[in-house]
Amino acid sequence: MPVYTYRIIHEDGSKGDFFEVNQSMSEEQLAIHPETGEKVVKVMHAPNLGLKHTTGGTEKKLDNKNVEKAGFTKYEKDKLTGKYHKTAGTNKNLPSTLNTDAIRKNLG
16 A cells, blocks of 8 residues: 655644655545644655666666677777777777767768
8 A cells, every 4th residue: 555645734834744644546635634633735756666777787788798789889988088989889880989079070
């Protein structure tokens, strides 16, 4: 059963404490606190999606062997020269090095 967060609204309109309630999705949202009878409002949160995502998993998927196996080409930037060098991919039509400055000049 989902857990919903509510916030107490005092008679003077000031905001009070938060509290959580286990409620079925089919139940109506609360308008008053179940114990104190004070007015409450439901607090919306970003959903917590239980995805199978980890930093290590992403790094493994972007490993050069996996990228190449999937048919992609990967370039990595050389910090000294600013050029990009091919680190994965077997497409012979693509250059082994990219100079982005030269590409920008041709586009602009």
